[in-house]
Amino acid sequence: MSTPTKGPRGPVAIIPLVVLLAATLSLALPKAEAYRPFISTDAAVADPKEVEIELGYFTLQRERGENTFLIPSAVLNYGLWRNLELVGEFRVARGPGGDVDVIDPAVFVKAVIKEGVLQGQDGVGVAIEAGPLLPSTVRGERGAGFEGTGIVSGRLAPFTVHVNVGGGIDRHAAKPFGVWGVIGELPLNPKLRVVAEVAGESVQGEPANNTTLLGLIWQPSSRNVYWDVAVRRGITRAAPDWQVTTGVTFGFSLPRGGPKP
Numbered sequence: 001m002s003t004p005t006k007g008p009r010g011p012v013a014i015i016p017l018v019v020l021l022a023a024t025l026s027l028a029l030p031k032a033e034a035y036r037p038f039i040s041t042d043a044a045v046a047d048p049k050e051v052e053i054e055l056g057y058f059t060l061q062r063e064r065g066e067n068t069f070l071i072p073s074a075v076l077n078y079g080l081w082r083n084l085e086l087v088g089e090f091r092v093a094r095g096p097g098g099d100v101d102v103i104d105p106a107v108f109v110k111a112v113i114k115e116g117v118l119q120g121q122d123g124v125g126v127a128i129e130a131g132p133l134l135p136s137t138v139r140g141e142r143g144a145g146f147e148g149t150g151i152v153s154g155r156l157a158p159f160t161v162h163v164n165v166g167g168g169i170d171r172h173a174a175k176p177f178g179v180w181g182v183i184g185e186l187p188l189n190p191k192l193r194v195v196a197e198v199a200g201e202s203v204q205g206e207p208a209n210n211t212t213l214l215g216l217i218w219q220p221s222s223r224n225v226y227w228d229v230a231v232r233r234g235i236t237r238a239a240p241d242w243q244v245t246t247g248v249t250f251g252f253s254l255p256r257g258g259p260k261p
Contacts, residue, residue, distance in 0.1 A: 036075075036247045037215055037230040039199040040164040040181030043125035043153035044118040045110050046079035049254045053077075056091075056247035063240040068093055073247070083112035087129065105134040106147070117155045124154035133171050145171045149179065160185040170203055177203040191219040195230070207238035225250045 035042055036054045046052045056073035073091035080086055090105040108131035116125025133145035149166030167178040181199035188194060195217055200210035215230025225248060232243035 036217075036226075036249050037228045037232075037245045038181070038183050038195075038197050038213065039211070040162060040183050040197060041110075041129065041149075041151060042118060042162045042183070043112060043116060043127035043151045045083055045085035045112055045127070046077045046251065048079045048081055050079040050251055051076065051254060052249065052251040054247065054249045056245055058247070059243060059245040061240050062242040077110075083115070085110050087131070101137045103136045105136065107131050107134065108147075116153060117160070118153050124152050127151040127153075129166075133168070136171060143171050143174065145169045145174070147179070158186060164199075172203075175204045175206075177201060185217075193217045195228075200236075208236045209238045210234070210236040211239050211243075 036056060054075040054077075059073065061068040073089070075087065075089040078086045087108040087110055088106070089108075091103050093101050093103050108129045110127060110129040112119070112125060112127045114124070114126040115121045116123050118125050128148065128150055130148035131146070133147055135142045135144055145168060147166060147168035149164050151162060151164050153160070153162045155161070162181075162183040164179065164181040164183075166180075167176065169175070170177050179199075179201045181197060183195065183197045186194045193216065195213075195215050197213040198210075199213075200208055202208045211232050211234050213230050213232045215228060217226055217228045219226050227246070227248050229246045230244075232240075232245065234240050234242070
């Protein structure tokens with residue numbers, strides 16, 4: 001729903017800092033869930049006082065003969081309580097003319113309402129995620145909106161599957177929209193998964209933006225750091241022709257309060 005236009009230069013300066021932060025924190029990480037590079041998500045949340053960061057440090061998008069670089073995109077998940085987390089996300093886009101924009105910022109609350117396979121329980125897990133879509137710096141998308149999504153995660157051996165269905169009001173002209181997505185994961189070994197996704201978005205009165213994705217998620221060591229690489233292909237006219245993306249997901253624990261023993 002966003003097209004890069006002229007914007008502030010400030011966000012580009014944070015890129016080296018974000019990469020340095022990622023490298024530093026990856027030295028001692030307790031847990032991470034790798035749900036980059038998907039549009040959709042899973043029915044799981046961060047543990048209380050856990051921070052999970054999904055950092056997309058490079059995405060090349062090809063649309064109508066022009067290339068756009070997204071540098072970076074970031075999703076930050078913070079565990080508030082058991083089965084409840086706060087999610088913040090944004091992307092920085094650099095267009096073919098060198099213009100820079102902060103696009104698609106949002107804040108969500110995500111709650112697991114039924115524990116399932118992702119929590120070590122039998123059966124499917126169910127979660128909901130909802131919150132405001134904040135103003136972008138893109139011209140025409142400086143208003144606010146809202147989005148809510150229901151998520152179901154289950155296992156169809158050997159696959160793990162996540163289904164998303166939702167909707168809301170977009171930033172542009174306050175139009176209603178619907179979103180959906182299906183993720184499939186196939187483990188090749190304990191540290192490597194082949195992943196796929198089909199996802200779509202429909203805004204009232206506009207063509208659908210539907211895409212497919214194929215990629216890999218790799219855990220390079222015993223530490224909970226996950227690297228991903230994927231290719232996304234548009235399957236409707238409104239979608240970008242191609243996207244090539246790579247990124248990393250990692251997590252860490254915040255200090256817990258209370259006196260030391």
